[in-house]
Amino acid sequence: MSLKDKVAVIGVGCCKFGENWTQSQEDMLVEAAYDAYGDARIEPSQIQAAWVGIQYASTGMAGIGLADPLKLYGIPVTRCENFCASGMDAFRNAVFSVAAGVYDIVMAAGVEKLMDAGSRGLPGTGGGHPFIGGVSAPGMFAMAANRYMDKYGITKETMGKVAVKNHYNGAVNPKAHFQREVDLETVVNAPMIASPLGRFDCCAMTDGAAVAIICRADMANKFRDDPVYVKGLGLSVYTGQPNYDPNFDYLGFSSTQHASSEAYKQAGVSNPRKEISFAEVHDCFTITEILNYEDLGFCNKGEGGKFIEEGISSIEGELPVNPSGGLKSFGHPIGATGVRMIYELTKQLQGRADGRQVKNPELGLAHNLGGPGSVACVAILGW
């Protein structure tokens, strides 16, 4: 049996991402949800069940993290937490419930409040996974960058071009955190975070929320003429301590390889390079986007540098990657990012992505990578 074409996205919403000091987690969820209700032309009372991706408990636990701000009482609301893939995993579980025939119309939401998290503690201070045996995220991905540079001979300039591309795309995205271009010189000369990754190689801390409204495919045309359909959904976990694994070579993530393989199989995609029209991928660091090209099968191992250098992933290229601006420019509110990617895929597929619109897309791919490569989630949407 297949998931393909059983479930449709009929509305999406997103708040303005940024350092939202004047908005609480609840404020952002309300903004994103009412954006999505309006987009789907439904009333809140039509939602039969909901899922929310939140990584840090300090920003709201359990289903009530979504139910309280939206007054979604008397229905099921589940919190999914899967590191940076929390939001897309919430979407995945929401889709399964509709495909199972249990609900007709459901919501998938994602949110993260990182600024001003308050006196109960900044994220991560109260426990949580000891991230990569004490190595920070920049430190972890810096090791990957050094290894990749050594193995395949790319330079800081090649990685920097990912930042330049994503800031170029995000500069015209009214909901992006950083709506401005950067030049390559600025990127490569930026203050060092974890060598060789400078400030512009790293995504920032961002607040935000995003919402998708999902329904049975056979009902979708009641709500709009241009629903998009779920073609495939893959998720895969790998160890939380990859750097303790002697087989881990820092040159790619098996979680992304497995998750995309599952999604491609469901969607019937055999040649992603040709069949995927555009992608939103997890560019938490510039090196990560280059590794993603390879792990997602957009190019062969070691050719990720060429992929960005030749402009294939630029917005006018053959396979635009992160037309929204990506995590680098749109921002990365952890639990929200996966659902924000569903938002972007839907807008692009419907030709509603304004200044950042890619040409005639048929299949869009979204990809989250979480933890030190511990989890990846891939969604494919299309006509």
Add this chain to the structure above:
Amino acid sequence: MSLKDKVAVIGVGCCKFGENWTQSQEDMLVEAAYDAYGDARIEPSQIQAAWVGIQYASTGMAGIGLADPLKLYGIPVTRCENFCASGMDAFRNAVFSVAAGVYDIVMAAGVEKLMDAGSRGLPGTGGGHPFIGGVSAPGMFAMAANRYMDKYGITKETMGKVAVKNHYNGAVNPKAHFQREVDLETVVNAPMIASPLGRFDCCAMTDGAAVAIICRADMANKFRDDPVYVKGLGLSVYTGQPNYDPNFDYLGFSSTQHASSEAYKQAGVSNPRKEISFAEVHDCFTITEILNYEDLGFCNKGEGGKFIEEGISSIEGELPVNPSGGLKSFGHPIGATGVRMIYELTKQLQGRADGRQVKNPELGLAHNLGGPGSVACVAILGW
């Protein structure tokens, strides 16, 4: 469309519950999972996807909280968190994925490590939901007990009989935390925790893990002759701050009412008092079990006291409740409890509950209540 009879439980496992100082979260998950693998007669490699219920991030975040100890790499693993209903919500999402036709054989697990949680902080100290506006769980349920005693005239002795019953049942359960009987005099004279709730009116802190193996109903007989089937699954959220809601009367929980209503509808149950053979319900406090009788439709409003007094819920009664010993005696490792209830329902329905076996059960109901009544989950299993 209906969920009914699309999905079967083919194996269950559970570690010994208790203050498991010598076992880590990982140790308990391994013990429970291999118990379940053996019960289902499957190899670990046959698991295609998994879900895990964990409430506190300090005991392991994300899908790797389950994947790392079981080496479930290369497949999807999702962490669900929904207060004390985390485990049953993990089971619910696992069931949906199979009913959706996406996977054939999946795992639902639940775990919580509360003893010796370590230097990263005891649960809840690092953030999380400000529980009921600063009121502790015993304080919250004590208000319900006082209100109920005032309204319906029950005594501490009536509530105490819930503890006596559940300890009587659990005394012969080899995996229960407290395998001993208590008499009513001990219960009513126990040290006060939050008036009128004494020490024996409250469940304790317990470590534990439980696992269920789930598959497509049409495959179940390949694995065993006596699989049990999922008949209904309901979940409902209510506000995280019910005591701020002027309509909240402390005499019952609308989350339980809505969740059971959804599950009954799916299972085709119109008269739970007659159709449900036995139940495992959320007796976090003795008063809670009495409120559950009413919220689950086992008796009318105000008749919960009579229900326990008349022995209807005793193991030899017409509708045995908590034959396992319940949270009171089996213990309540938060994320594990919901899956532990699925374990008990399965064992009972298969006639494998040894000294605590109820007579000829056909339909079993499991019920979790989480937060200050903020979420409830109900599962109905049967032949």
